[in-house]
Amino acid sequence: xxxxxxxxxxxxxxxxxxxxxxxxxxxxxxxxxxxxxxxxxxxxxxxxxxxxxxxxxxxxxxxxxxxxxxxxxxxxxxxxxxxxxxxxxxxxxxxxxxxxxxxxxxxxxxxxxxxxxxxxxxxxxxxxxxxxxxxxxxxxxxxxxxxxxxxxxxxxxxxxxxxxxxxxxxxxxxxxxxxxxxxxxxxxxxxxxxxxxxxxxxxxxxxxxxxxxxxxxxxxxxxxxxxxxxxxxxxxxxxxxxxxxxxxxxxxxxxxxxxxxxxxxxxxxxxxxxxxxxxxxxxxxxxxxxxxxxxxxxxxxxxxxxxxxxxxxxxxxxxxxxxxxxxxxxx
Amino acid sequence: xxxxxxxxxxxxxxxxxxxxxxxxxxxxxxxxxxxxxxxxxxxxxxxxxxxxxxxxxxxxxxxxxxxxxxxxxxxxxxxxxxxxxxxxxxxxxxxxxxxxxxxxxxxxxxxxxxxxxxxxxxxxxxxxxxxxxxxxxxxxxxxxxxxxxxxxxxxxxxxxxxxxxxxxxxxxxxxxxxxxxxxxxxxxxxxxxxxxxxxxxxxxxxxxxxxxxxxxxxxxxxxxxxxxxxxxxxxxxxxxxxxxxxxxxxxxxxxxxxxxxxxxxxxxxxxxxxxxxxxxxxxxxxxxxxxxxxxxxxxxxxxxxxxxxxxxxxxxxxxxxxxxxxxxxxx
Numbered sequence: 137x138x139x140x141x142x143x144x145x146x147x148x149x150x151x152x153x154x155x156x157x158x159x160x161x162x163x164x165x166x167x168x169x170x171x172x173x174x175x176x177x178x179x180x181x182x183x184x185x186x187x188x189x190x191x192x193x194x195x196x197x198x199x200x201x202x203x204x205x206x207x208x209x210x211x212x213x214x215x216x217x218x219x220x221x222x223x224x225x226x227x228x229x230x231x232x233x234x235x236x237x238x239x240x241x242x243x244x245x246x247x248x249x250x251x252x253x254x255x256x257x258x259x260x261x262x263x264x265x266x267x268x269x270x271x272x273x274x275x276x277x278x279x280x281x282x283x284x285x286x287x288x289x290x291x292x293x294x295x296x297x298x299x300x301x302x303x304x305x306x307x308x309x310x311x312x313x314x315x316x317x318x319x320x321x322x323x324x325x326x327x328x329x330x331x332x333x334x335x336x337x338x339x340x341x342x343x344x345x346x347x348x349x350x351x352x353x354x355x356x357x358x359x360x361x362x363x364x365x366x367x368x369x370x371x372x373x374x375x376x377x378x379x380x381x382x383x384x385x386x387x388x389x390x391x392x393x394x395x396x397x398x399x400x401x402x403x404x405x406x407x408x409x410x411x412x413x414x415x416x417x418x419x420x421x422x423x424x425x426x427x428x429x430x431x432x433x434x435x436x437x438x439x440x441x442x443x444x445x446x447x448x449x450x451x452x453x454x455x456x457x458x459x460x461x462x463x464x465x466x467x
Numbered sequence: 468x469x470x471x472x473x474x475x476x477x478x479x480x481x482x483x484x485x486x487x488x489x490x491x492x493x494x495x496x497x498x499x500x501x502x503x504x505x506x507x508x509x510x511x512x513x514x515x516x517x518x519x520x521x522x523x524x525x526x527x528x529x530x531x532x533x534x535x536x537x538x539x540x541x542x543x544x545x546x547x548x549x550x551x552x553x554x555x556x557x558x559x560x561x562x563x564x565x566x567x568x569x570x571x572x573x574x575x576x577x578x579x580x581x582x583x584x585x586x587x588x589x590x591x592x593x594x595x596x597x598x599x600x601x602x603x604x605x606x607x608x609x610x611x612x613x614x615x616x617x618x619x620x621x622x623x624x625x626x627x628x629x630x631x632x633x634x635x636x637x638x639x640x641x642x643x644x645x646x647x648x649x650x651x652x653x654x655x656x657x658x659x660x661x662x663x664x665x666x667x668x669x670x671x672x673x674x675x676x677x678x679x680x681x682x683x684x685x686x687x688x689x690x691x692x693x694x695x696x697x698x699x700x701x702x703x704x705x706x707x708x709x710x711x712x713x714x715x716x717x718x719x720x721x722x723x724x725x726x727x728x729x730x731x732x733x734x735x736x737x738x739x740x741x742x743x744x745x746x747x748x749x750x751x752x753x754x755x756x757x758x759x760x761x762x763x764x765x766x767x768x769x770x771x772x773x774x775x776x777x778x779x780x781x782x783x784x785x786x787x788x789x790x791x792x793x794x795x796x797x798x
Contacts, residue, residue, distance in 0.1 A: 274736075274737060274772055275737060276737060276772070276774065277740075279735065279737035279738075279740060279741075280737070280740040280741050283737075283738055283740070283741035283745050283749065284741045284742050284745050323693075323714065324714075325714070326713045326735055327714065327715070327716045330714075362654075362693060362714070364695075364696045365695045365696060365715065365716075383654065383655075383656070383657060383658065383661075383693070383696060384658070384696065385658045385696075404610065404657055405605075406605060406606060406607060406610035406611070406614075407610075409607045409608075409610060409611040409614070410610075410611050410614035410615045411615050414614050414615050418614065441605055441607070443607065
């Protein structure tokens with residue numbers, strides 16, 4: 137999950153220097169520095185590149201900008217089949233070269249100390265922003281499209297699937313040692329539609345990815361927020377790991393997916409609002425629920441909120457490391 | 468679910484006359500007229516009283532008001548154990564007499580044609596608004612309370628449970644022929660906490676309710692939004708029916724809860740943004756998924772959105788009635 141960001145004073149400083157979020161994420165040297173900030177501060181076990189899930193629609197010419205307090209907005213939302221037909225997948229090395237440059241630079245800086253994770257939004261998640269024109273509460277426009285004009289929705293998801301496959305393969309070529317697909321909004325769909333409009337496109341992306349580099353596996357992690365009812369379907373995408381949010385019981389999740397995938401998660405990010413001692417006891421509760429199994433990757437169930445005290449994140453990392461190095465525990 | 472509201476021009480007219488939402492909901496004659504508006508327009512099979520889940524904290528003196536575009540806000544949020552200790556359950560007949568008067572009047576107006584449903588928010592749902600001071604995106608304050616000061620959270624839920632039990636019993640005495648408990652925010656909790664901080668209090672309320680009036684059963688319906696992972700736990704509350712949102716597969720839900728409860732739902736309210744012919748085919752898809760079983764109560768998975776065209780709701784009702792009266796179908 138997002139580990140850099142506004143909760144860190146060193147991030148706020150760089151962000152102020154850059155002027156705006158897009159400049160920060162779009163300048164490889166700055167994106168690299170932001171990526172490394174939480175790694176250096178907390179001694180994390182993996183880095184995730186600092187970027188945004190909306191880089192692809194931005195590169196497609198939709199005019200991404202961020203309004204204060206309103207989140208991402210597109211100047212040119214995609215509302216009909218003409219707009220969809222006009223979309224072409226961006227070339228990752230030219231149109232999204234700043235992401236690749238940031239990955240190369242960060243790999244260099246990390247010098248093999250810890251792995252670097254790349255990521256992309258799921259086609260469905262990107263489509264929601266592109267059709268709605270930004271964040272949404274009820275997903276009125278994209279759902280009207282799904283119900284009334286499913287062929288348009290599929291055409292949009294199709295071009296996004298091709299774009300995302302090329303984008304993640306370019307990230308892998310640029311040095312990403314694992315990639316995560318964020319399906320932030322898959323959970324707002326009914327089950328049949330989740331399979332047809334989100335899950336199936338994620339599976340197609342995974343099918344098209346480079347899975348081995350220099351003889352090493354490049355794991356693919358899939359995370360559908362509020363997707364706890366559909367873990368079996370998600371495990372069938374061909375991914376190596378599933379992200380769980382905090383509403384899903386880890387033991388139950390393991391029972392349902394068997395040994396097919398690793399499980400990543402699932403501390404409620406709101407635990408970080410609590411006292412450091414509470415944060416630490418909650419870390420242990422999560423590890424207890426996973427039964428200290430080797431297929432567990434400790435993680436939050438979502439990104440760190442902007443108002444979180446960095447000392448609380450430090451307490452979390454210390455508890456995870458203490459647990460992982462404890463007697464009889466896998467490291 | 469909420470069936471009256473801003474999507475109806477006759478509602479907007481009465482609302483403009485009343486001046487604000489609280490006057491509309493707080494004046495029995497107006498609340499009765501609003502309740503009957505969708506019943507008369509669409510020929511619905513049940514009426515649900517026009518009110519708000521926040522009537523109880525309002526009667527506790529928290530100073531409810533509505534800010535345009537921001538939803539409900541409390542002037543005096545409840546943040547510490549002093550504020551919690553100062554709360555007393557309102558007397559339903561005096562402090563919330565306007566709700567009881569609206570129910571009596573509406574029963575009279577309905578004259579036995581269709582049943583009248585009363586409702587309340589779940590204690591956990593009320594607590595989120597009372598602690599956060601209004602709507603919330605991340606539930607930072609209430610979750611910090613749950614994690615750091617669980618005794619405070621339980622004390623708050625305790626007084627809300629007593630208040631809600633008395634409130635629903637008064638509604639039943641005033642003429643509500645079924646009652647629904649809306650657990651709008653139970654789905655933001657981790658599983659253990661969902662049981663301890665939401666489910667258990669719902670069960671205690673149900674345990675304290677009058678279940679028979681004049682020899683007739685008063686059914687209790689429980690609806691936890693995003694609660695699809697916890698249907699077994701919800702079915703154990705002693706309720707008669709479970710509301711399902713659209714993310715849960717009806718056949719799977721039936722398999723999991725057995726014959727213990729009726730199931731209510733579960734059309735995605737966003738279907739109403741689609742064309743009337745699509746609305747009708749989606750109604751049939753929902754009924755197909757429930758297999759036309761007698762234990763199915765057709766409903767939306769949530770309330771009608773303000774921008775919906777009333778003609779689309781008319782198409783929905785027509786399709787449900789056509790289906791229910793079709794050959795070999797239960798009515």
